[in-house]
Amino acid sequence: MSSTPPLLPRKSPRQRRSQLTVASLLEAAAQLLETQGLEGFNTNAVAERAGVGIGSLYQYFPSKDALTLALLEREAARFEADALAALEVPDGPAALRHLIRASVRQQLERAELARLLDEQEGRPELRAHLDKGRFGQLINTLLQRPGLPPQADAALAAADVAALIRGLVDGAGERRETDLAHLQCRVEAAVFGYLERAAAAARGLQGRECESGMRAGAAPA
Amino acid sequence: MSSTPPLLPRKSPRQRRSQLTVASLLEAAAQLLETQGLEGFNTNAVAERAGVGIGSLYQYFPSKDALTLALLEREAARFEADALAALEVPDGPAALRHLIRASVRQQLERAELARLLDEQEGRPELRAHLDKGRFGQLINTLLQRPGLPPQADAALAAADVAALIRGLVDGAGERRETDLAHLQCRVEAAVFGYLERAAAAARGLQGRECESGMRAGAAPA
Amino acid sequence: MSSTPPLLPRKSPRQRRSQLTVASLLEAAAQLLETQGLEGFNTNAVAERAGVGIGSLYQYFPSKDALTLALLEREAARFEADALAALEVPDGPAALRHLIRASVRQQLERAELARLLDEQEGRPELRAHLDKGRFGQLINTLLQRPGLPPQADAALAAADVAALIRGLVDGAGERRETDLAHLQCRVEAAVFGYLERAAAAARGLQGRECESGMRAGAAPA
Amino acid sequence: MSSTPPLLPRKSPRQRRSQLTVASLLEAAAQLLETQGLEGFNTNAVAERAGVGIGSLYQYFPSKDALTLALLEREAARFEADALAALEVPDGPAALRHLIRASVRQQLERAELARLLDEQEGRPELRAHLDKGRFGQLINTLLQRPGLPPQADAALAAADVAALIRGLVDGAGERRETDLAHLQCRVEAAVFGYLERAAAAARGLQGRECESGMRAGAAPA
DNA sequence: CATGAATGAGGTTTCATTCAT
């Protein structure tokens, strides 16, 4: 019947006690991923660290992937709670900076966890069940705001901005950077730099070879 | 687990046949990674696809990680052969564009392989044995070239540029983009945009809040 | 990819040693089924009794069901080696008696094993992969031989005869009967009795209510 | 495993609601067995389908086997309610036909359920607690009725008749036959044929080789 | 050197059963 193993939560915890169990499991999973890496991320260890029996894990998550997925969603929710506030900001650049700040915070707070979860997102079994675009869509919306250079293909630009933020912040995480403000600066440089030049390229040079290197005059005086 | 398993090649293949075997194994590993993902990447499968016995694999690679490492190095070498030519180019922007072109090519040619290998690079067991900085160092060198805005911390800027390239190109790979020229354009936008603004920030605003959003007048007329 | 677990043998053993391993595994499976019932029939126990590692079992049988299937086929082959000789006998009744003898022998020799395997045959996962009809086809062929009453629907009659033999012999096995000759007698009574009366019914009473009870004159003088 | 788990009903339900719960559980068990096979027959699923908590199941049945046993008994009772009417019929053949009709009906009505329960009857844990002979005893009684050929060992003959009916009807069930009348016919042919020939063999050929094949003259003209 | 049979620690998952609420 069920060829692909199930990923939807097996049962939603109604009682107080079980909600606690589920939360413990997710946090245990997060901690293991952080401290032991993928290596130590196995269901027995998760259950043990959560202080519950392995059976309890499978009461709530029908498979290991379902657990991973739930963790991914927990982190996504955590992020969105922070990031959606950007929608309140009418000014484009300000809103974008807000979003970048949320990204940087999220990724640096639990850097290794974030990095490993990003990897898991790439696994084909999980990708199907993921609202992959949400981050991109949010950016897409913000790109329409006044004060930002208009993009030819806004969706693509949004995806690029998302990828670029992620790349920079992951890299910083790997180097164990902790200076949020400094990192924020550099990410902004990349994002706004990209947007400006991409817009310029689209405007000026339809069809011609892309030419966005350092030109005389483009470099600041 | 017991002690740390050996990662250095067990023996360097001197004879012709051995070299061929090693090459088959590496290519088999690459193909499996590409087509089956991490899931299907196991030593028995690699040996089988390479058309040799599993015993032979362990003749040349003392452990699975050693094999992964060798593959990582093969790809790095492949890339450098392409990228080092950038050093011949005296002009900064042109050299950088050359390097970006190599990156884009490498990552899109075998996108899934590149992505999975990037992940492997992150594994602690392998990181220790990796010349992690080589890409960054190359960029670092190029950043000194004339025509590029001077960076406060060149090493950091180089790392950022590397991360940013990787992020953009991985994202494109996941979306199965194939238009190399277009992607190249966007990456250039991000890289040169970043460099310019980062330099400006460093120049103008020591210690003050970073302020690199869209300013009136910064947006092209 | 592979939703239903694989049932085809994973690799055919080429070397002498592995053929021995496979044989040990099958015999171990048979013995466990006989002595411990389904309860004790698990892959670890099978491997242990066979004196090999659990890994070896899975070298040759990709799943527990594949092992069961192989055992089923081993027993079927064993039986056919005995039963096919019936085809040499031209006389219908004699050939049928030969076949019955083979059935009785097979089922009583390892009664519990035979019973449990019959049950396994019913499992949907295995039924698909089984030449279910072979026994029936053999009977079908024999039913055409001279000396036997002609049946309206030979295939159905063959299936009935097969079912009837199996029922009687399983029952005897459960009661731990050991007198082969006596059992043989009773099975023959049922088989030949069925054939005769079924033929008579088909001949005489098309469409009318079936009427095959004890009639005056039908009972022997 | 520890000791032998209890099989007797934990408490006889005196109150109305309890009886209803028990009935739900039994019917749920039956349906699961029918639709999902042994695979899907587990206590949690039974309780869920019955619409009660798993705890309640264990209020009434101290173990899974106790539940199975109760279901077995429910079906036996169902059958006997139908079959015992045969005792009212004085004529031997008619009574036997009545019994066969009941068997055929029972087995074809819920064929898969009947088959799986027959298998469970074979499990050593349950056999001990089963009035195995009741069906045989009933037949045994009927075999004494006038109009049926006298059997040397009536108990054995009864067991054979029972086995033979079950074999034929199970076979028909597996083939998903639905024509009750036709099946009835064939079963009668086997039963009466067996009884007649078994009697003849006992009468004529004490000690000699059993000889019940098709003889000249026995075959219909 | 090459082979591939053998290994077994360790991972995922199920399900009968208990017991606090």
Added chain:
DNA sequence: GATGAATGAAACCTCATTCAT
């Protein structure tokens, strides 16, 4: 009584690695 969360022994299976041939 009824509930359902929790349990954990035990089942199935994988795969990195070894070693006799």
